[in-house]
Amino acid sequence: xxxxxxxxxxxxxxxxxxxxxxxxxxxxxxxxxxxxxxxxxxxxxxxxxxxxxxxxxxxxxxxxxxxxxxxxxxxxxxxxxxxxxxxxxxxxxxxxxxxxxxxxxxxxxxxxxxxxxxxxxxxxxxxxxxxxxxxxxxxxxxxxxxxxxxxxxxx
Ligand SMILES: [Cu+2]
Numbered sequence: 001x002x003x004x005x006x007x008x009x010x011x012x013x014x015x016x017x018x019x020x021x022x023x024x025x026x027x028x029x030x031x032x033x034x035x036x037x038x039x040x041x042x043x044x045x046x047x048x049x050x051x052x053x054x055x056x057x058x059x060x061x062x063x064x065x066x067x068x069x070x071x072x073x074x075x076x077x078x079x080x081x082x083x084x085x086x087x088x089x090x091x092x093x094x095x096x097x098x099x100x101x102x103x104x105x106x107x108x109x110x111x112x113x114x115x116x117x118x119x120x121x122x123x124x125x126x127x128x129x130x131x132x133x134x135x136x137x138x139x140x141x142x143x144x145x146x147x148x149x150x151x152x153x154x155x
Contacts, residue, residue: 045108
């Protein structure tokens with residue numbers, strides 16, 4: 001069943017090249033953010049990006065109404081300290097594969113928040129790709145004590 005759906009998407013992709021097939025090729029799941037305390041103007045964005053197409057897609061950036069800028073970052077642990085760095089080259093997702101943006105790895109950095117993010121809100125987000133049209137999604141804002149599976153996180 002799954003294979004048939006993918007084959008159909010591939011056929012549609014060929015026949016409708018250049019039109020709106022974003023929902024068929026790129027699938028976004030588990031898109032969430034974390035509530036922020038007053039005064040902090042930075043937030044995070046986490047999501048899984050699945051490439052169901054037959055060509056690579058390359059995430060180059062994102063935009064949202066609630067922040068002035070969105071960056072692609074990566075957190076790394078060096079000498080017992082967590083540091084994050086901007087990922088200027090973006091994230092390439094080969095056909096049939098997925099990219100995971102999650103705590104302690106790749107993430108979106110929402111910079112210049114206009115207001116604190118509140119648990120329960122949904123933040124609109126537009127993902128920008130090279131060689132693929134923009135994909136619109138939204139982030140579910142979770143309380144700071146929840147991790148990606150909605151369980152309590154000790155950090
Ligand atoms: Cu960051």
